[in-house]
Amino acid sequence: MNKSASSKRSVADYFKIVAISTIILAVVYAVLFGCGALFVNVFSVTCGNEILNEVYSPDRQYKVVIFRSDCGATTRLHTNASLLKADQNISDLSRGNIFSVSNVVEVQAKWSSNRSIKIRSTASETLVENMRRNYDNEDFEISYQSISQDWVLFGDCQ
Numbered sequence: 001m002n003k004s005a006s007s008k009r010s011v012a013d014y015f016k017i018v019a020i021s022t023i024i025l026a027v028v029y030a031v032l033f034g035c036g037a038l039f040v041n042v043f044s045v046t047c048g049n050e051i052l053n054e055v056y057s058p059d060r061q062y063k064v065v066i067f068r069s070d071c072g073a074t075t076r077l078h079t080n081a082s083l084l085k086a087d088q089n090i091s092d093l094s095r096g097n098i099f100s101v102s103n104v105v106e107v108q109a110k111w112s113s114n115r116s117i118k119i120r121s122t123a124s125e126t127l128v129e130n131m132r133r134n135y136d137n138e139d140f141e142i143s144y145q146s147i148s149q150d151w152v153l154f155g156d157c158q
Contacts, residue, residue, distance in 0.1 A: 047071040049080075049090055055109045056086060064098070064109035064117060065090055076102045081109055081119060083140065098142055101127055116141040122148070 053066040063086050069078045080096025099107060099119055107121045117140060121128065128146040 049094070051090070052107075053109070055111065057111050057114050059114045060086055061114065062086060064111075064119075066099075066107050066109060067096075068104065069095065077104050078102050079105045079107055079121075079123075081107055083117070083142075099131055099144075112141075115139065116143075118143050118145065120145045120147055122146070 047069055048071075049067045049069045051065060051067045054063050055066070056063045062083060064081055064083055066079075066081045067090060069080060078095060079099075079101050080094075081099035082090055082094065082097045084090070098117070099121070101121070101123045103123070105121050105123045107119065107123075110118045110120075112118060119131070119142060121144075123131075123146055125146045128144045131144045
């Protein structure tokens with residue numbers, strides 16, 4: 001009788017071990033999955049763009065899209081301008097291909113002809129000078145001008 005009691009205990013112990021192991025594995029899985037999901041949500045890059053203006057070329061084949069990009073609390077807002085074909089859109093991860101400043105500035109684009117664009121902004125002269133060097137486009141003539149924040153941007157772009 002003593003022998004069968006000990007074998008019953010070992011079967012009962014076996015079921016307890018299996019039950020406890022299953023619970024532990026379920027908890028570990030839940031914690032890892034939960035932390036994994038948290039890790040992906042916290043460290044993923046979620047950017048969004050707010051389109052401020054679209055200015056079409058006189059022949060309506062191209063457009064300049066002026067937009068602000070925001071990639072979350074740990075980054076600065078960027079003010080951008082991209083030259084695109086009229087049927088193209090900017091993506092959420094894009095920066096401007098003809099203008100990009102890691103700050104909030106006013107920007108205006110005006111087409112002088114189908115291949116000539118004037119970009120005016122309240123960005124500093126140093127930043128605008130960098131635009132001239134970094135955004136050279138041989139198919140389009142792009143000129144940049146820094147203006148004072150006191151000026152009215154949209155009424156005086158000639």
